[in-house]
Amino acid sequence: PASRFTVFRVETLTRTASPCPTITHVKRNDIRNVAIIAHVDHGKTTLVDGMLRQSRIFRENQQVAERVMDSNALERERGITIMAKNTAVMYRGVKINIVDTPGHADFGEVERIMNMVDGVLLLVDAVDGPMPQTKFVLRQALRRGHRAILVVNKIDRPQARPNHVLNETFDLFLDLGATEEQAEFPTLYTNAILGTASADHRHIGTTLEPLFDAIIDRIPGPDVDPEAPAQLLVTTTTYDDYIGRIAVGRLQSGTLHKGQAVARIDHQGGLTPAKVTQLFTFNGLAREEVDEAAAGDIVAVAGVEAGIGDTIADAADPRPLPPIRVEEPTLRMTFSVNNSPFAGREGKFVTSRKLRERLYAELERDVALRVADSDSADTLVVSGRGELHLAILIETMRREGYEFQVSRPEVILKEVDGETQEPYEQLEIEVAQEELGAVVELAGRRRGTLKDMKYRDDGMVHAVYRIPTRGLLGLRQAFLTATRGRGVMNTLIEGYGPLAGAIATRELGSLIAFEDGTTTTFGLNAAQDRGQLFLNPGIEVYEGMVVGQHIRERDLEVNVVRKKHLTNMRSSNSDIAAKLDGIRELSLDDAVEFLADDELLEVTPKAYRIRKRLLTKQDRDRAIGQMKRAAGVAS
Ligand code: GDP
Secondary structure: OHHHHHHHHHHHHHHHHOOOOOOOOEEOOOEEEEEEEEOOOOOHHHHHHHHHHHHHHHOOOOOOOOOOOOOOHHHHHHOOOOOOOEEEEEEOOEEEEEEEOOOOOOOOHHHHHHHHOOEEEEEEEOOOEOOHHHHHHHHHHHHOOOEEEEEEEOOOOOOOOHHHHHHHHHHHHHHOOOOHHHHOOOEEEEEOOOOEEEOOOOOOOOOOHHHHHHHHHHOOOOEEEOOOOOEEEOOEEEEEOOOEEEEEEEEEEOEEEOOOEEEEEOOOOOEEEEEOOEEEEEEEOEEEEOOEEEOOOEEEEEOOOOOOOOEEEEOOOOOOOOOOOOOOOOEEEEEEOOOOOOOOOOOOEOOHHHHHHHHHHHHHHOOOOEEEEOOOOOEEEEEEOHHHHHHHHHHHHHHHOEOEEEEOOEEOOEEEOOEEEEEEEEEEEEEEHHHHHHHHHHHHHOOOEEEEEEEOOOOEEEEEEEEEHHHHOOHHHHHHHHOOOOOEEEEEEEEEEEOOOOOOOOOOOEEEEOOOEEOOHHHHHHHHHHEEEOOOOOOEEOOOEEEEEEOOOOOEEEOOOOOOOHHHOOOOHHHHHOOOOOOOOOOHHHHHHHOOOOEEEEEOOOOEEEEEOOOOHHHHHHHHHHHHHHHHHHO
């Protein structure tokens, strides 16, 4: 035993004696960088406001905060954060940088944010528990090895079920592959409105101090090298009318000071010399100008035209940080100038120049997006991470006043070792047991393979599939029909795999307006026997516009603008309206899902309209004839 002991000693000695002398890692104890993960409405804004207010009381500061991380209208509708924001609070001499996280799988930003922090606050509602949208973000945090603090908010709600929410979150951690250490997360119960936190849900506290303490005790300070040359990985950029481009990221090593000569290192390793004209750190809601910033802090730098993923480094010894791997786009669609008969009526920005400028500008902020020109000057090809990613871009542009047309999305194939592969996603569904059969059939037809299925006590079934992204196009609507609107589905990109074989996604044809005019109850009433209508009476349509879904495979022209003979004028409107059952008004997502290859979606600030690419029946018939002849020649 004695000799074994000696050997062990020697090993230990050689190991401790060998570290590279130039690296002097230090754990900073006066800073904590945390990301906050929350579903919209679970109380993030209220909680951060409360932290800010109380940290000011601790510092005897003046102003009460306005709402910090407030979400915009689109974020509320979608239930996810789209743009990240920074806030910093001081607590007992420790600076806590709180970084907001975008809540969706399709944004490469999540990965960059996880690089910038050392832990996360997972905020969940005491009734709802963790929501599927926050899952992806949490998974990224756990993968990065971060510790989490669970904050169960709205503990005052009468239906609050803290134990249930805690168990559910624990299961989620295990599902996401948390390590034992990560699964032992501390839990705090809060009432964000009152600004109270407690480790025990039966005894509500009086302040948020237990939360502050948990952040400081359980989340490590940044591990940095203060002596090394300055290195900062740009995580986000913003623009200020006076200052110009501002790059934000965590200073990984060294110090930065105002006026310092730096180098911008881009993805290809190219160096551009620059000078730091202004330097900021975060304080409360504001950027605060400083002369110098030290490693570990989150810093905003002006004067360097750096993009997301670039490194800002000391000019004397420029060393790039490992570039952040950004996931490849999986889906693409075209964005083109609106050339429908209604073009230019509803949008503020309608030209191809405006469209191009806007799309290329988006690349600055969104590194997961790709924009490319096509053979036509009026059409750009936009690629992103899934339907939601592209839908958010479309919706944002529409709200800004843009008018354009988009095509049916198509998956991006990839050559891997000489084999063509396609993207796959994880599909999670929750349905009532009696509806399971229909859903299993649906997923099967779209080449989904079942990975996991759990029957729950409440009569619901939770199932996980692996399914080609191709099979997801148009799935949502079919899924909702199969579950009578009650099923829940969520998807997560998994990666590429071998081609899955043919999938018929769009099984039914379109009902197409036969002439220009305004829809009438009379016309719609006659057309509704042919399928599912999308429009109410009184809507202006044009020849070739899609007004519904046919009950058969092929398209059908219908006359929805037909007027009733005057002799019948007396029958009341409500009488006729009652006969128009089940008009399905399409949301943007529905419309994008519905699109066939020979259709486009017209997007304007006022409307979405689906149209045939070829507006007249004659043109469409001729195109079909040509296709058939070409096929005939080929065979
Ligand atoms: P965010 O979307 O996550 O930023 O959520 P908000 O902070 O805007 O909060 C959403 C709603 O929940 C608001 O009406 C808040 O007043 C309310 N809320 C936030 N925290 C609590 C809480 O602890 N208890 C109760 N009862 N309501 C809360």
